[in-house]
Amino acid sequence: MAQYRIVSGSVAVISIQNPPVNALSAAVREGLLLSVRAAASDPLVRSVVISGHNGPFCGGADIKEFGNVSHLESGPHLVEIFESVEALAKPVVAAIEGFALGGGLELALACHYRFGHSEARVGLPEVSLGLLPGAGGSQRLPRLLGVRAALDMIVTGRHVAAGEALKLGLLDRLTDGNTVDAAVRFAQSAEGKPLDDRRLGNRPCPPLENIDAFFEEALIHARGRARGAAAPLACVQAVRGAATLPFLKGMELEKRLMETLMTSGQAQASRYCFFTERGAARWTTPTGARWDTCRARPISTAAVIGLGTMGRGITVALARAGLSVVAVETQEHQLDEAQRAVSRMLKGGGGVSYSADLQAAAGADLVVEAVFEDMAVKEEIFKQLSSVCKPGALLATNTSSLDIDRLASCTLRPEQVLGLHFFAPAHVMRLLEVVSGPRTSPQTVAAAMQLGRRMGKVSVAVGNCPGFVGNRMLKPYLEQAYFLLEEGASPELVDAALEEFGFPMGVFKMSDLSGLDIGWRVRKEEGLTGPGVTADQPMRTRRGRRYSPLGDLMCEEGRYGQKTGRGWYLYDRPGARVARSDPWLRSFLEEYRERHGLLARRIDQQEVLERCLYALINEGFRVLEDGVAASPQNIDAIYVFGYGWPKHRGGPMFYAAQVGLARVLEGLEKYHKAHPDSPHLQPCSLLRRLVASGSPPIHKWSEVVKGHRSQL
């Protein structure tokens, strides 16, 4: 689908037409090539403008076709089309509005001139799909911008705003007006002028000194950031080809690298993440409410109660989304400090007012309570909010694990109570768990989901249970990590295995960063440790299950992690970030093992991964079984956008499918046999049923889940 028309007597305007993002589907590719040929052969046509229909220039290749070889191979290939564009003997101008991304920018690079709207953005984001710019982009961009700037864009995949693109030389001109009209005028002025120098395929790459050393360093840098992803490294190799090989040889290299990436599990996983991120917007809840059947009331004013780290971040996120926010902190000294911190983050006032009085929340459409994790305190606040707030106002808690229903019961409006579980730092992290209880109304969920989108979050609707989805699944993962320490592993060994898998941080470094005292407080609330535990109770057993008191003992020593300068690792000072091994911890673990008659054994990285990840995945199946998450895709979105699960591994449930459900089951059976006192290792019945049904692909799991739901 490409529209072809002649304007101003001599300019062929080819308009890509494939809403919503004008992706280059087989039909578009067919239409584009036919149009280019028509323009080439029509003697009346003296120049060409390529644009996108109804706004965006082009969002790139059609990602939906990638999983389907027959679709991908039908119609002309992008490389062939772009060659025809570049070879055209008449000037071709790309008129870029909205965005030119991936194949869209590669098309623009094949044009002889690029006109952009001042609000447009351009980029080669293929790397985040586990790919490289495989339609000439890796070869043409370095020839236009030079190696450094091109490599940065290709390896990071970042979107570049029009102003920067102009400075880089990626766009030739900008306009604030109608881009197509401006491009048409320009195309006419270029008619008959020589084009050889405008064809990037004809140009050499601008020279670079110490080319070998430059790429050596680029590779090391990319490897350090890639966390096991292959695409960034392939991008470096392809750009090196552009810098060192003639164009056609470089194109051959690009093709070879692309073929390897395209068929890889990593590209499949990254593509899956692209769609799970967007699919989360089509939410459903355990009570049967759906995204397409309820309308959300817009929220324009909000109050945040409690201005600790979370409350401040939430205030910033809400203000940046354009809401007018009143930030409430009853402790005056905290209020002053918070006001300064929020203003710094917002670089000014940003529509936020401050108060020490809960009454200030009276006029808000939404209240987010973000005080510390103490049920009694939260209950008291919800009681007060119920009477202070205007009718219709939504009351949300930012608890990470406490019971939403209990808080709803403290109010006279349980249908307007929900959880908004932000992740720290709340103004940065993409994930938002929108937690509904059995009495939360569909309109309340709809409003929260809409607000999440406004804040630029990946919002996932989940049901209410301890820890919701993310933290519930994290618990068995953490538990296995503690057990591994008891059995002979070190925090360094466990973290190395997880970081090699692709997590930005291993479990113990993560725990030091977020603070060991948070989990300690939750365990005290749950009666697992603290004054409620009697002296006659065995230290390593709770409620008939294996329990590791290691985290509690660390807290009793005042080792809360980075904030105290000591945790699972040692830090130079409280608040410092660089983790060093701590000889104290080694002795502490040795003494602990001796005291409890535990024999340290050799533990390898494979066991670390299988015990920690399979336990987490197993809980994911339970979450599905219970209906707390609506789909495995939602669980994966939570883990990728909130817990650092590497995108190129798709998320825990996708990973389980990729490893093979039968293998995961076998692993869990093996470990449960070795550790029968650890119920999290006992394979859950949904996993067993899926394996018994022949391990269907992930998008078919819901059929097996359906007949199987427990009543929450």
Ligand SMILES: CC/C=C\CC(=O)SCCNC(=O)CCNC(=O)[C@H](O)C(C)(C)COP(=O)(O)OP(=O)(O)OC[C@H]1O[C@@H](n2cnc3c(N)ncnc32)[C@H](O)[C@@H]1OP(=O)(O)O
């Ligand atoms: C030989 C191979 C050569 C080249 C390789 C490539 O070109 S790979 C593709 C490179 N392009 C991209 O990675 C861009 C991906 N898209 C985006 O980043 C955003 O969608 C975009 C374009 C910035 C628009 O964002 P916006 O927030 O406005 O919309 P949204 O993301 O919700 O997307 C709307 C619907 O369009 C679907 N979609 C987006 N891009 C593509 C695409 N390239 N192919 C197919 N479909 C695409 C997206 O899934 C949404 O669908 P929906 O059903 O509504 O969820």
